[in-house]
Amino acid sequence: MTATVTEQVFRLPDLGEGLTEAEILQWRVNVGDFVTVDQVVVEVETAKAAVDVPIPMAGKVVRLYGEPGTSVAVGAPLIAVAVPDERYREEERAGSGNVLVGYGTGGGGGRSRRRARVRQRQDEQPAASGPGKAASSSKSDPLLGPVSALEGGVSGAVVPSVSTSRLAGTPQAGEAAKPAETAGGKASGPGRKTAAKRMGEVPRVISPLVRRLAEEHGVDLTLVTPTGPRGVVLRRDVEAAIAASRNAETAQPEVAPAAAAPSHESAEAERVPLVGVRRAIAEKLSRSRREIPDATTWVDVDATALVELKESINRACPDARIGMLALLARICVVGLRRFPELNAYVDVERQEIVRLPHINLGFAAQTDRGLVVPVVHDAHRLTLAELAARLRELTADARDGKLTPQQLTGGTFTLNNYGVFGVDGSTPIINHPEAAMLGVGRIADRPWGYEGEVRLRKVTQLSFTFDHRVCDGGVAGGFLRFVADCVERPEVLITHL
Incomplete structure (x- = not known):
């Protein structure tokens, strides 16, 4: 049966x-x-x-x-x-x-x-x-x-x-399936596509994203040559049609050979569709700017002792592979425990400040697909070695494009190490709906007053951007000063672990 x-x-x-x-x-x-x-x-x-x-x-x-x-x-x-x-x-x-x-x-x-x-x-x-x-x-x-x-x-x-x-060109119920015909009324084999375009047939299987892009730029989809499987019009096909149309509009009439001047390539503005990751970033940052009244404060710090601590730990425990990002992340976790006002967000609808009991630490990572912010969930429960391992895993997944939506959402505080780009300072935009972000500049040798003398020391700049609705300058300054003290004197960090 x-x-x-x-x-x-x-x-x-x-x-x-x-x-x-x-x-x-x-x-x-x-x-x-x-x-x-x-x-x-x-x-x-x-x-x-x-x-x-x-x-x-x-x-x-x-x-x-x-x-x-x-x-x-x-x-x-x-x-x-x-x-x-x-x-x-x-x-x-x-x-x-x-x-x-x-x-x-x-x-x-x-x-x-x-x-x-x-x-x-x-x-x-x-x-x-x-x-x-x-x-x-x-x-x-x-x-x-x-x-x-x-x-x-x-x-x-x-x-x-x-x-x-x-x-897709499929007959509706009750209709007979017919091959495309030429003007003479007979099936023409390879000429079917041309006949279909003359008859105004819509190409097969157009995604909403591709259709919207075509409508925004006035592209006639019946004139687009599909390159996708089974004759599907893809996004790149529409973008190519947009570029071809733009070139045709800006083309200059030919000059007679006798009066021809030396040719120069004219510069042309490039238009890149705001889609995918870039669109998501733009929308989130725009919302942050609209809703959050942010303020930024910063301080230069001597990071020599922290650099030496990192090197000492890796000599004693080479398998731990502790990096500066892990040390700074651990400092942030301890700092948020001391200043819980900053591990929060504002519920606009209910007009409430929501302070969170857990710390989900996000960190900015630059990838080929754009800027992403992986999140280490429950970072307060991890040891320094566990935190370092988690940061390495998420960084590798971010570069390979393997992060899951869960690994990219739920952050309560963000650490931004823009020093990897060789810059000293920044005023970052808060990662909405979080309340604060710590930025770290490059660590470079600079003249610094140390024990009554001017010496070359490992100096970096810390910048702290915060939502002025959740706290005033006293709390923000206290947090930044605590982080700076931990960087300059790591024993302060050990004391509060």
Whole structure:
């Protein structure tokens, strides 16, 4: 007796606070593959990082909702899996071990997608099939029985307020599938794309992100040459069309050879779309500037003793691999314990200052994808060696683009070591909704008064930016002075551990 099959739709889960959509980078499975619970099925890119998304169900993949480059909203269909009812109930009872926000093993509806697959198959038959000749190729599947031979492809993206079958050129219910025709009325094989563009056909599977970019710049998508798989128009295709249009507008008329002057390349402004990580950074920093009345204070400190302490620890415990960032992070944790007013945020709606019992220490990290702020959660519970190890792990993941949304959110205080760029000082923008940020400049040899003499010492500048709503200058100055004392005399730090 054949087991009853239920099709379950897995939707894009909540990937963290503030994230509403993600772009598909690559599928890890194909239609027809069998997947297990918590198997990674797709890699997506959010505004913060690239994320591997596992699936909380087991069965056979029957549909992928989107090509690489497609933007998918949180809660939108991502992949459909066919499972026997018995197997699905067993997986549901067992539960998924997944830890991503919004995951659960409960499935969506059980509606069949076979009609959609048949319509897609009709649309993609070779021109040689001819009008009125339906495709009959099929194969038998041990789970679903006879299935379409086109299940090895991707079904198309979900586009809000637009029919996906129309975007993909798939006939609606009741319509016959017809090959594209030329002006003469016959199928032209390779000429189908040209004919389709003359007829105003919208290219296949346009992501909301790409469509919005085209609309903002007045790009006619029917004139864009797609470079994505299966004729999909990607973001780079629209950007190329924008650049070509700009060049055409700025082109000067040709000068007759007799009057031609020496040619000079004209400088042209470059326009970079504000998308992805850069857009997320811009929105967060703009909100910080709008909402937080910040103030900055700074002090120069002699860091010679702290540098010597670092070198001494690494000689005694080489496996600990203690860096200056770890020492400064430990100082910040101790300082926040002494000045809890700064480990807080302002609840604007309730007009309250919320002081937090835990310290989640963020630190700024520059990567190829832009500036990110990984967070060491519960930093107050870690030893110096544990804190150093955690900082190394997060830094490596940030550079590789492997940080999860959880590792990028929830910070209560940020440490910014901009000295790695060779600069002495800065007035940083607070990482909203936090209340303060400590900045550290480069450590350089400078003349410094020491024991009654002017000597070369390891000097750095500390800058402290704080939300003036949570405290006044006395608290901010007290915190900065405590940090400076720990840098100049590490025994102060040891005393308060």
